[in-house]
Amino acid sequence: MNALKRYWWLILLAAIAVYPIIGKPSPYRSGLLIFAGIYIILAVGLDLLMGYTGQISVGHAAFFAVGAYTSGILTAKYGFSPAAAMGVGVVFSATLAFLTGRPVLALKEYYLAMATLAFNEIVVTLIIGFEGLTGGASGLRDIPPFTIFGFSLLNHLHYYYFVWIVVVLVIASSIAVVRSPFGRALIAIHSDEQAARSFGVDCAKYKTRAYMLAAVYASIAGSLFAHYMGFIAPDDFGILTSINLLVMLFLGGIGTIFGPALGALFLKLLPEVTYQFQDYELLINGVILIVVLVFFPRGLFGILTALKNKIVPRTGK
């Protein structure tokens, strides 16, 4: 049982790897899981910023947009290879986060929420405005599929594996970050910024770095999204997407990395169950979220951990 407790994530990895072989999913099914994976990358990155560093963002989709559009424009119009374009997007997002991080993250709570929301809208309105480059409101088309070493990931199962390898890397690196001295500084900033500062933590610097890291993950997610869709439009990157990410974080259980991942997976797969209720879908989503927030403030991951502790009682060491 102890081994199970320690190595449960290996079972999860095996399940991800084996699912396409056993389940033989249709392109539609694997497409759902690809989207879920992309949103997991976004949510886990945002969790580093919100759950660990305690900085609210209602505009995280801005970096998702930057990644997607950098990849889309460079590959569709300038003949860049997808991997190179993704790299440029990452550098671009990190720079943007570096430049805006300090002034924006000096704000707190609602002011920060409003500033990040405004940032998101600025990015989206610029994308809509610069029609010649971005395709404007009607979107950017003809984005080629992803290629690695000349091998094109046209097949949906290949792309499924590619996206989920990135997901695993993002989750693993996030756990490493959280356990590192850097991560501890972030947690210290979250619990008490004044105290953290008096212990010599340069809060502005660390907050900006967390912001940059979250932006880099979002940018990667954006590139993956653009190459999978082949077509992107500003609607995919607006405030509503940012708000959706917040919902994933709190639904899954913020500040746990696995929680937001679970929230993203749940929210992306939920429509599979609720679509048959058609017009009730929106109401059902809202009510599920309300119920989780009121009765399970630690989210779905909190429920799972509680269940696990019941089945496998904690052993004192």
Added chain:
Amino acid sequence: MSDISHLIQFLFSGITVGSVYALIAVSLVIVYKVSQLICFAQGEFFVFGALTMTTLVSKGVPVPLAFFLSIIIAMVLGALIQQVLIRPMKNASVGALIVMTIAISLALRGLALLIWGRESHVLPPFSQGEPIQVLGAALQLQILWIVGITAVVLFLIWFFFEKTPAGIAMRACAENPYGASLMGINTQKTTLFAWAWGSGIGALAGMAVAPMLFTQYTSGVMPMVKGFIAMSIGGLGSIIGSVIAGLLLGLVESYTIGLISSKFSDTIVFALLMAVLVFRPNGLFSRS
């Protein structure tokens, strides 16, 4: 049309839109003052107000009666939400509270979809008649209604907060809830009251512009975001500040769309918001 008449036309549309932003901002501020909470569901009251009134009027209810009934329905809805959903979250973090109001807005939007469907609805204007010509610009009668309603609401709010015991109690709760409760003020009742007010004013904003807009279940998002901007520029907790900011926002928007570029008007507005937040975090009109 001459240049002057263009400028006047932009002024009219700026004031119209600005009044709506001001009303929504005020409704947000009232809730914020007593609950220290920015309600992301405020746009839904805008939609509920507009659509309830449209339905009532189309069912043959006289306009004045439909008007007051719609406001009361929104007020009850707001009070109910505060009592049942927000009150249990007293100790939650700002993030959790924001997500809670988002959840409420999703549920309300879902409800609106079930009641009114996906199509848009238009309310007939409050009064019939030709637009008034002012130096070559057309002034629709509904604009007079919108401005008039905004003025009356603002006067009532001022009167309420300055002259009535209930209003003064509400201000006390906003300043210091614990101290207020020691003075024998029922803080819970006051909070409930503020939510009812906020929801009612949000609904009123939707109803006033319903004749000039195609309202559907998703129409609340943008007005709410603009209300946020006005509120933040005005300095979160200030009613006067948010009214001025709301009107200013409407005018800036209208003139940038008319004179500079319709593509980048929102970019300019949001950049303005970021600039104010970064350089004057207590609002444009605060004395630092």
